[in-house]
Amino acid sequence: MKVSLKEVNKSFQKGKGETLEVLDDIDFNISEGEFVSLIGPSGCGKSTILKLVAGLDAPTSGEVLMNGRTVTGPGTDRVVVFQEGGLFPWMTVIENVTYGLLRKKMSKEEAHEKAMEGLRMVHLANFTGSYPHELSGGMKQRVAIARALVMDPDVLLMDEPFAALDEQTRLVLHKELQRIWQDTGKTILFITHNIREALTLSDRVLLMSTRPGAVKREFTVQAARPRDPADSNVVDLERRVMEELEEEMEKVLKEEFGDDYHLEKSRVRDSDHSDMGSHI
Amino acid sequence: MFVIVIIAIWEVISKAGIFPTFMFPPLIIPSVPGGVTVLKTLVGGVMSGQILAATGVTLSRLLIGFLIAVVLGLTFGFLIARFKWVDDTLGYFVTALQSIPSIVWFPLAIVWFGLGNTAILFIVAIGATWTMTVNSSAGFKNVPSIYINAARTLGSSGSHLLRTVILPASVPHIISGLRVAWAFAWRAIMAGELLGAAGGLGYLLDLGRSTQAMDLVLSIMIVIGLIGTIIDNQVFLRMERSVARKWGLRT
Incomplete structure (x- = not known):
């Protein structure tokens, strides 16, 4: 097993004596070269799981294992691609990508060469001297992916990397990420709240329930790669995941709006006041 | 244009004979x-070297005092941000100290160090x-935690993290701090030199007052303003603009 989480619990102190339980008995494995997605409504603790694996946070109980050894802190064998905004704005693209390499005491020439290789992989070799703010959202995320890949990590951790992108850009990046994954054979843990994204990319999708976060169900995606979103397996899975997710959504909304709230009766998209995108 | 109007009004008043x-x-x-x-007086003072020498004295004092303040300020600032207990103690105290005009320290400074540099x-x-x-x-x-987390997963820690991420990420705040600190330092040195200490523009101002030479006083005010x-324009605004351009904060 590449990554194992064993009975991991995580809670935060919330004021006097109160504790907020975020993760409840999380237990799963990721094998070498596997692409696993975690999906769930916001606040289900999926990003917390990623932080625990990255070593940026420690579990309250249980343990996270990486190649059989307990994770005690961040390490370059597990590099994270964050949401938009993870690049250092005061550094150029090439400086961002060589940052980790130079820290590894690699020579400047070697680091530059490796960085160029990484940037070519994401088709950004012509933008080495640009600052992040000069790039589009999709380009920034490509740089972030290159920055992580050049470190040659055992596991690539991706924390909703495409959440802030428009649909077209996201589709392009899905294709590229699949290609990169197939070329490099990296193990990937991918966090998202987008069902289709998870199904398009992953071998396995873990659906999380919320408050406290727990793995509710596991789906294995058996469809040919590169994935076609219209593949009957994918479409069927999407419907099943959606059903499960709606149950969770209702739980969250009930907590937020009161017990008399029903998702079925007041579907968001039927209301004029909170039209969430039918005109897009 | 505005300056010309001001000069014209000044000339009229001074020639109207209302004041000596x-x-x-x-x-x-x-x-x-x-x-x-x-x-x-201004041209004469500059030519004779009197004003230039005084400006040199003032600027060198200002620069040294300012540098000390920057080093101390960065150190204290880092400790306050890094350690909760320093924030609760020194951080709280600094807010109080900040409200004391620096010239209030002068009597204490004279007793401690004598009237001088x-x-x-x-x-x-x-x-x-x-x-x-x-x-x-x-x-x-206010360094976004995402930068720190990104750097840590890329293998950075300790002083490397401080030097390569925390410090550069705070640059916009630090520059505006430098700018305000510089203005405070200017006020402090003028007040200080006016009250005591030989040489310097403040001393010349006091000389102008005691010899009733308002032409000298006004010349020095012009020099200070310039x-x-x-x-402000050449150093701090430039720094701010170059950072803004690099970061894409403004165009």
Whole structure:
């Protein structure tokens, strides 16, 4: 097993004596070269799981294992691609990508060469001297992916990397990420709240329930790669995941709006006041 | 254009004879042939080296005091941002200290260091340190955690993290801190030199007062204003603009 989480619990102190339980008995494995997605409504603790694996946070109980050894802190064998905004704005693209390499005491020439290789992989070799703010959202995320890949990590951790992108850009990046994954054979843990994204990319999708976060169900995606979103397996899975997710959504909304709230009766998209995108 | 109007109004008032010439000297055109004007005193003072020497003395004191303040401010700011207990103690105290005008420290400085350079440096440094501390601690505290997390997963930690991420990420706050600290330092040094210590522009101002030479006083005010504007425009505004351009904060 590449990554194992064993009975991991995580809670935060919330004021006097109160504790907020975020993760409840999380237990799963990721094998070498596997692409696993975690999906769930916001606040289900999926990003917390990623932080625990990255070593940026420690579990309250249980343990996270990486190649059989307990994770005690961040390490370059597990590099994270964050949401938009993870690049250092005061550094150029090439400086961002060589940052980790130079820290590894690699020579400047070697680091530059490796960085160029990484940037070519994401088709950004012509933008080495640009600052992040000069790039589009999709380009920034490509740089972030290159920055992580050049470190040659055992596991690539991706924390909703495409959440802030428009649909077209996201589709392009899905294709590229699949290609990169197939070329490099990296193990990937991918966090998202987008069902289709998870199904398009992953071998396995873990659906999380919320408050406290727990793995509710596991789906294995058996469809040919590169994935076609219209593949009957994918479409069927999407419907099943959606059903499960709606149950969770209702739980969250009930907590937020009161017990008399029903998702079925007041579907968001039927209301004029909170039209969430039918005109897009 | 605005400056020309001001000069014109000044000239009219000074020639109207409402005030004696020594109190309200003309700027450019002498009231009586060969009489005093601020321009003549200014040019004369610069040529004779009197004003230039005084400016040099003041600027070197200012620079040293300012540098001390910047180093102290960055250090305190970092400690406040890094350690909760320092924030609760020193951080709280700094807010109180910041509200004390630096010249209030002067009697204490004279008793501690005697009337001289050290006392002046002391009040300049103390005048700028607290605002620098407040700004830099805000800068360090507001470094987005995503940068720190990204750097840590890329293998950075400790002083490398401080040098390569925390410090550069706080640069916008630090620059605005420098700018305000510089203005505080200017006020402190003028007040200090005016009250004591030989040499320097403040001393010349006091000399102008005691010899009732308002032309000298006005010339020095012009010099102070010019230096302030030049430094603000050429140094701090440039720094701010280059950071803004690099970061894409403004165009």
